[in-house]
Amino acid sequence: MPILLLEGLLLLAMISIAIAIIFGKNLLAATIIYCGFSFSAMLLYTIVGAADVAFTEAIIGTISTVYFIIAIKSIKNRGEHDEKK
Amino acid sequence: MTDIIDRLEFFLADRGIYMLALILFAVGIYGMIACGNYMKKIMCMNIMQVSIIFFFLTFGQKEGGTLPIALENIFSAEAYINPVPHALMLTAIVVSLGTTGVGLALLMKIKDIYGTIEEEEITGKGGK
């Protein structure tokens, strides 16, 4: 498959993921999709030939997803605590 | 069939990829402005930054170029993909990680103060 076509498809996928994030209701779901976004970004970078950037993106994607999840967790806890009070 | 693919490919090479990247950029910015949820805003910020990084990387692409790791036997510049955008974007990517970290910290702080991370509710509580 030609490289550019693959790039184009991946970009389209990323755009749709972005739209899904904007319109999604569930934050956790959004975070998981974001993980997918980050993965497609990594693929894209690899295709373009930027291996270093892709490598970094892979690690950063992981770390930021973990951060996001922890943050969601903490926010939810907070909310529940408040409700309990 | 190959004809269509060829044309499509030419379109993509000429302007299509740029268009898609810029659309991604616009969607990111739009999300940052329009989304009510602060967490989503941060995600959209990342999306925007990814699009810019990709945009830069496309400048460095070369038909038939290999990864910018010097091999023993090839020295001609045409053989390698342009490494400059890669170096720049590594920096940019790290910066975006830093920004995300700060954004998340802020988010949690806002949650502490206002008990919510929805823009509307905060504005309603006098968060102006």
Next chain:
Amino acid sequence: MKKSNSNKKLAAGLIAIIILVGASALKIGSFLPVIGAQDTPANSYLSEYYISHAVEDTASHNIVTAVLADYRGFDTLFETCVLFLSGITAVMILSTKKKISHDKTIRTINDNSEHIFSSNIMDAAFRIVVPIILIYGIYVLIHGEISLGGGFQAGALLACAYLLDRIIPSFQMRVKHITDEIALITAGTGALFYVITGILPMLNGGNFLEFNKLPFGSGAGDIAGLHSTGILMIEIGVTLCVMGIIITILEVVLERTDFDD
């Protein structure tokens, strides 16, 4: 009702923007060079120099690393600083906090059986994965000039190992928790190491970060060797800093979270 209405508005705006930007981007795209072309200004001017001189200048086969750590080493210094700064900022922002009461945190760690992330499989996987990650991290650090990777990736990998350790509690207590302060100090020291690597040539009559004036190395002939020493040194600094900061942010965020539910 209200929600769906606002969603509609959102969608309408989005479609409008996509069409608008798409149309203008088509126009803009036609001015930009064709992707993959060889003779664009971006591909021919500076990059040619970098590609053809990187190996003899810096003995680094990975041209990206050469550009990143040597030709534009100053950028990288401040990239590291950005990270350090973001760590410190996160700590500051969350410092005036209503902490989750301390005993609860301890309980969370001790009552591993209840924890969602904890299971035998996880634990076993953890035992296998962490050493591999650590080794790989160090490999990436040292071989940054030859193959992919560099200080940043290495630091992130090392931090990942800790991250796994932190969020997957095991039956045995392992590494002691690193407090955010210690992690910050590590990060600061790492970045300082970078700065000192830059300052050393200044004492030897060179400019800031001018590695061929580093005060060690065999003789005048081995300029590329000096450069690769310099690159290794700053990679170590970057690794330390990145690791420290990722751990800092993690700790700060985790401190406010309990996996209790």
Next chain:
Amino acid sequence: MITESLRPALAIATALLAAILILFFGNRLKPNVREGITLVAAAVMTGLVFSMIPKVLGGGAFVAELWTIADGIQLKLKTDGAGMVFACIASFLWILTSVYSIGYVRGHHEKNQTGYFAAFAACIASAIGIAFSANLITFFIFYEMLTLATYPLVAHYRDEKAKASGRKYLAYTLVSGQLFFAAIVWVYAKYGTCEFAAGGFIEAGSMPKALMCVMFFMMIAGGVVKAGVMPFHGWLPSAMVAPTPVSALLHAVAVVKAGVFCLLRIICYVFGPESSAWCGGASVLSWFAVFTILVSSMVAMRQDNLKARLAFSTVGQLSYIVLGICILSVYSIAGAMFHMVAHAFLKITLFMCAGAIFVTTGLSQISTMGDLAKRMPVTCVCFTAASLGIAGLPLMAGFISKFNILQGALTMGKPMFIAVLMAAALLALSYLIPVVRIFFGKESSSQTVSCTAAEHGHVHSSSGFDAAPAMLIPLVLTTVVAIILGCFPDAGTHLYDMAVMAAEEIMGEGGIYLAG
């Protein structure tokens, strides 16, 4: 003939230094020391200013180029004839007003005396600066300093009324000041200089007539407002809420005179008589002045508050000077300049009298002042003399200046102005003489006086003869000076000579001039 000397700068520096000393240490010093600083500074400054007179009379000038204040423009001071006239009256009257102020604020137990004396000194410093400025930028700097330094004086009492008049004052002066600023920039950008030159440096016809007219009016905006030409006089009567020495200073010495002086500088030293006449600005301004002279006199007649009446009288008299400048002949300009002197001495006498009456008896309304002459004979006599002088009676300072202005109008062939000037003299008599009549009349008894005084609760020396000496001596002195100047205009400091000299310089060597 031009001597580089720091003397003009020293004169300003003395007053500024006094202001700063008082401001920073005033609260820690005893009142005596504080007032001592004022008096010493006043004396030193007057000495410095007067010591420069001989040189200026001889046709020379002291020039102090201090440093470059903006790219290409020097902070430059120069003592020419016109400036010396203004500087002399400002510095000399500072001594008298400060002596008077001391009496006044003590008798009246004013608050915030430190700020008061500091602002007073700053006012005088800027007035002297205005007098000596050699270019527009220097002029503007001191001009705005004067605005700022006067503001705390106007709003001295810090109650709602004082604040309102302070705001009004600022509104008028700042708006006009900004227009002035724009005009200065314009002139500098267009002509590349902003150095004052006798006879002006803007040539008629160097730009379209309408544009030059706009420039002219923007330029004089600052002066017109400070000089209180109607309809821009609004701030002056409302500034009456300030203590009387302030009013005296505002009306007689610093502020309004600075406004008039500003007009003189702009019409005669920037545009020059030729361009001013060519663009039509001068004649329009002169009609404004005529209007002001007539209307203000009428308004003055209806004021019952003594200070308000005097304020409107000031508005009218200043327009005299404006008119004199706008007639643009040697005589009238000299007359206008000398009227600055004459009016300064006369009006300050009147205000000091009003203040002395207020402090001693607590009276401020004219209608309650019946039979005051018995209680304060000296004050009343001085008041009468000064009133006659304002009206332009021969042998008083006012006569010479008015005569010159008339002569100027005559030579320029402007009968309308002559009529106005004559009418104005009568009008001045008609609003001041009733006051005098009430002073010496027998309508109201002395009981009323003491009653109102008791009501006001201001009386502290009700048993003494006339006003307190600190107030009485200055006002007697000014009266005497006014009379001396009327009889011998060149007495002592040769102010009249200097005025004539400056006027001749402005108009060129045209016409033989006879002393009046």
Next chain:
Amino acid sequence: MNQIAQHLPVLIILFPLCATLLCPLISHFSPDWGKRSVISALFLSVVCAVWQLVIVVSSGESIHYFLGGWKPPIGIEFAVDNVNAVIILLVAVISWTTSLFSSPFEKKERTRSLYSAGYYSMLAFLAVGLLGMSTTGDAFNLYVFMEITAISGYGLIAVGEEKGPIASFRYLMTGTIGASMYLLGVGFLYASTGTLNMADLADKMPQLTDSPLIIIAVACLIVGFGIKMALFPLHGWQPAAHSYAHPGADPMIAGIMIKIPAYAMLRFFYCIFIEDSKVMQLFFAALGVMAVLGVLFGSLKALRYDTYNKILAYSSIGQVGYIAMGFAIGNVYGLIGAVLHIVSHAFMKAGLFYTSGALKYRYGIHETTYLGQVYRKMPVTSLTMVVCALSMIGLPPFAGFFSKWYLALGAIQKGQYIFVAVLILSSLLGAIYFFRIIEKLFMEREKISDEENNMRTEKKGKELPWQMLVPLIVVVAAVILIGLFNAYIAGDVLKPVITEVFLK
């Protein structure tokens, strides 16, 4: 000595950088010494900046420092000419005074040693970022420094008052968009020239005049810089950020954080693009409109508020409009006015925010209604307030007047009379809201609640700690001295470089 002198441009940045990296370590043992190390490092920067200014001005040549020993365009270059050196000195001075100023605040709030370290690290990083922005000659390096500035800004705003985090978050969003726009613009430039060095970009420009790519790049850059400098339609983040930032750091945030992007914009546009190209016409037109609207909007909006900080924040929007106006005028005097206004406004605004911080420190208030008679207790603060306010209005002989003078002169020389009208109008509006403050300060009766009364009596007789007085005095002296001796700065220091480099 000579050897040190040759490293000055980078040393100025390295001192605070080393201090801030060491700060957590030192603070671990002694927070006070951590703080002191940052303050003294910033002081060393001031010394170096003065030295550098002297060298640059006396030799008349600009310093080029090649980082890593790589000649540009291969490596990154620091270029210091007269204008740069002035701006660097400005940043160094304000950073140092601010670090001194915030020391009592920080002591009061200190909960753990890390807090002290963190606060001072952020402050020093803000200084590093701003110094870097004003020194660097590389477009991408500018982006990195911009982000450093921005992130430390987010932190300092977030740790401020209660609404700080929200303001900070909004700033984070807008600021990131701005930085991304800038990066996009640089991307376009890179795509069309293949280089990132500013001098090299300038060399390549003549062949590319009126290329559509350049126009797009300029549009992106204007938006990017516009957001960072809070130019009128892009100012949304600014009022909240400036009014809720940490009171100790606010002078720096309000004083220079929006000025240095403006200065970077000046350098970027005037050094790279050719003056009579289509691109610059677009730049002039866009900036002119934005400036005029911004000046009017800022001044009018400031009238509506009673909170000291808000008034100052909105007036900043107007003042940034002045600077943009200078860029839009684009002749020698316009640019001198703009640069001088960057300097003078930085001092004035910093001074006003120092007074705001002092009020906050002493009384815990920001409302102007409580200002009555404060001058009796805090004479130095009030003096600063008055001097800075008068300078803001643009009354002589303070610094603000002369920058206005040059701006007006430039505008008239170029025939842009509307700019002069706007300048005057905005001065008058400024006079309204500043005299309202001054009137309250001196004329109003004391108006205090019981709680404040206790606070007042508690510290009777003492104005402020010396760490807070020094900045106030420095600022007042700077405003007056820049006013009186501006001709030296404008004529001898700025003018040669502006005519040669910016308007070649």
